[in-house]
Amino acid sequence: MSSTLISRSLDSSQCRDTPSRLCKTRYNTTAPMYGVSLTSGQPVTIVQKFPDLLQQVVFEVCESSECDVVRGECTQTYVPYLFLVIPLGPVTLTGQDYVLVESGCVCKPKYATDKPRETGGNFIP
Numbered sequence: 001m002s003s004t005l006i007s008r009s010l011d012s013s014q015c016r017d018t019p020s021r022l023c024k025t026r027y028n029t030t031a032p033m034y035g036v037s038l039t040s041g042q043p044v045t046i047v048q049k050f051p052d053l054l055q056q057v058v059f060e061v062c063e064s065s066e067c068d069v070v071r072g073e074c075t076q077t078y079v080p081y082l083f084l085v086i087p088l089g090p091v092t093l094t095g096q097d098y099v100l101v102e103s104g105c106v107c108k109p110k111y112a113t114d115k116p117r118e119t120g121g122n123f124i125p
Contacts, residue, residue: 022069
């Protein structure tokens, strides 16, 4: 008994127009001066003392509000970064705290719900 192996390959021209991501984003870098503490919810000053202490981050922001391919909306996501900070106001204690930084986009389909669908019946979105 002989077996036949069938393979199919795609060349780059067949995938050229396919978007690589559902939401368009842009990367950038910054040394932020201010933020909001993830632990207290209060504004904080992020310590930046060039050139000795430079707290830089790479961030990714949404460039579009609508998803490609799937009907939905792009929503900004965040990730906590640990910074050396000074709380705003009369307190001058320096400490470490987490501040949220933009980390990309997710596509939330337009017809998505948080509730599971009931089984049975015909459902056409």
